[in-house]
Amino acid sequence: MAQGTPVRHEPYPAPHEGSRADCIPWCLGPTRDYAAWAGCVSAAAGDCSIKDGATSIRKLGYSPNPVAQALSSGSTQVIGLIVPDIGNPFWAVYASAIEAAAHLQGLDVLRCSATSDSTAFFLSHLEEMKVRGILLATDLPDEDRAVAKSLSTRLVQLSSHRPLDGTVSIASDLYQGARQATYHLRSLGHARIAFLGDLSGDDPRLAGWSDTLGVSLQAPGLAFQAEFTMRGGLEAMRSILAAPETPTAVFASSDAIAIGALHAIREARLDVPAHISLISLDDSPEAAFALPGITSVRQPVEDMARDAIAALLDEQHLEARLHMYPMTLVQRSSTASPAN
Structure with a gap:
């Protein structure tokens, strides 16, 4: 040689x-x-x-490997993002907005899709990786709150209505968003409006729907439990259509639920909005491209993403408390006055 x-x-x-x-x-x-x-x-x-x-x-x-560099420098230009379900249309859009805002600051984003059982693991793992900060988009179970409080890494919560003491929490005003959605249906002449979403806890969307209609949270035949997935919306809407009296309108707690509900309505050979009007929250691209386009109340993800990154980098940017952002109604073809 x-x-x-x-x-x-x-x-x-x-x-x-x-x-x-x-x-x-x-x-x-x-x-x-x-x-x-x-x-x-x-x-x-x-x-x-x-x-x-x-x-x-x-x-x-x-x-260069940014994580390896952290071993000598003590920190990285990487931030962690923990979301409940990256397959959900809304969280995919929100994560993209966060990445865009982070890249403007020279930061990379490491996404983690967590269940309630794995949130504490990801919090600890990201701290071990010496990330610059952590954005947490899942509500913390009581048993995991101690883990979050013990972190030395800066933490900003997203969409949390139970903020940790001493942390910044950024969230859309889901209560007012639900009221906007329900009021829109009422203004079209609907009186029997069903709710699809979480019935198990203190969900502001359920409270907004209930307060606007003036009905009990346990109103029979109107409130239906639905997971925040398309399949959850499909199964809940099938239950509505099997009930003795069908509502003239449905308020879905998310676009994913609404898309599943739309499929169930078509499956029953009914039309939206001729037979049932449909409205949702989030305003993800899937809502705009559904057929018909789904009327939705938009979460201001770009504004929230920018403030989340700024709050992560600068402790003085936002006060350590819950910050609520207003939502905006985007009207499309899925809502109309009842036929009769």
């Missing part, structure tokens, strides 16, 4: 001749071989300059 030729070690197969990989050694031999390959002047002695080192870095296609 000629002096200065990089050494290839078996059992790894050599790349095809002429390929780009053929230019990059998998395992370099003695220092002088590496020096010659890098283009050093005094290759025999392995005496590389900084300029020569830069040449070899370009040849290797090396790029």
Whole structure:
């Protein structure tokens, strides 16, 4: 072998001749071989300059690992984002807005899709990775709140209506959003308006619907439990359509629920809005591109994302409390006056 030729070690197969990989050694031999390959002047002695080192870095296609850099610097330019379900249309849009706002500040975002059982694990894991800060978009169970309070990493909560003491929490005003949605249906002449969403806890969407209609939270035949997924909306809407008296309008707590409900209505050979009007919260792209387009109350994700990143980087940007953002009605073709 000629002096200065990089050494290839078996059992790894050599790349095809002429390929780009053929230019990059998998395992370099003695220092002088590496020096010659890098283009050093005094290759025999392995005496590389900084300029020569830069040449070899370009040849290797090396790029720094931000997590590895954190081991020496004590922090990274990476932030953690914990969301409940990245497959949900709303959280996908929100995560993209957060990434856009973070990139403007020179930050990368590490997404974690967490269940209620794994939130504490991700909080601890992100702190071990020495991320710059953590955005938490899941409500914390009581048993995990102690873990969150013990973090030395800065934490900002998103869409939390139970903020931790001493933390910034950023959320849409879901109560007022639900009132807007329900009032819109009432203004069209609907009196029997069903609710699809979470009936188990203190959900502001349920309270907004109930207060606007002046009905009990346990109103028979009107409030239906639905998971915040398309399948959840499909199954809940099937239950509504199987009831003795069908409502003339439905308020779905999210676009994902509404899309599932729309499928169930079509499955029953009914029309939206001729037979049933449909409205939701979030205003994700899926709502706009549904057929018909779903009237929805928009969450201001871009504004919330910008403030979340700013609050993560600057403790003085927002006071440590819950900050509520107004929502906006976006009217489309899924709502109309009742036929009769």
